[in-house]
Amino acid sequence: MRTPWIVGVLLTGVLLLGACGDPSSGPESAPPSPALPGASATTTHQRAPASSPSVPAVGPRVLYLGDSLAMEAQNVLGQQLRTDLNATYRSAPYSGTTLCDYLEGTGAKSLVPDADKAAALVRSLHPDYVVLQFWGNAWGYTWCMDGITYNASQQRYFTRYKADLARLAEQIADAGGGKRPKIVWVLQGPDPITPDRVRRVNEMYEQQAAASGDLVADAGATVSPAGARYTWTQYLPCTSYEHEHPDYCTQPSRDRTALHLDKDYLHFCLAPTTSTPKPCPARSPGILRIAREITGVIAKKFSP
Secondary structure (H helix, E strand, O other): OOOOOOOOOOOOOOOOOOOOOEEOOOOOOOOOOOOOOOOOOOOOEOOOOOOOOOOOOOOOEEEEEEOHHHHHHHHHHHHHHHHHHOOEEEEOOOOOOOHHHHOOOOOOOOOOOHHHOHHHHHHHHOOOEEEEEOOOOOOOOOHHHOOOOOOOOHHHHHHHHHHHHHHHHHHHHHHHOOOOOEEEEEOOOOOOOOHHHHHHHHHHHHHHHHHHOOEEEOHHHHHOOOOOOOOOOOEEEOOHHHHHOHHHOOEHHHOEEEOOOOOOOOOOOOOOEEOOOOOOOOOOHHHHHHHHHHHHHHHHHOOO
């Protein structure tokens, strides 16, 4: 059972903390590419038939884990991976979590049940890629952080986060046995309240990927202004893809598209959040940008 997000102590400021809430409005009819609202977060999706010579006949097996950013994006990423790479896909995100929630050995101090721990899923599913997307829970909501928060002690927070990174990568590698899956560390977008925190967390992801021969998907760059990687913005100019698919260019008269709702600075779903975690039901440019970047990184490395 998924544990609904309960709003805890917020960081200084009015950031609507998520790794948390989830969209509530009903599904919309989708345009040519992305989401499939309503699919289970833990359902293994069937491979889509190859639609062009560039789509491999046998695609990669991809496992997607993370917090509420992964919760809202899971269907769109699955659709993108199936369409572009004929992937077999499984997602098991939990809102409000951080890296330690997916570690085995945490016992009851976790928001993730034992069956959905990263290593357990790797042993049962044998993925080629494990995509990890975590904002970096910094406010002490999840029990496994033992009350360590960014606000109270940045040094303790970063030390603990770095240790959890290494431990999770090790558990995934050990679970893969003779066929270790590649980890794709997803870099996060700007944080309007504590921009340096996200910069430091992303650096840790990059360092861990380099140390273990894994991959980095800089999805955060796709939702950041050009030349200002860690400057938060609610709107960005529409991309060529968004111009070609107008439902993703939310303000065409101003040649810009919305990444966030007015009252939610963290999530990219353009539907209000609720206490019941679920995939985003609304067409959301930020989510699609993130999904396309992750898919592109896997596509560059995958060979059948």
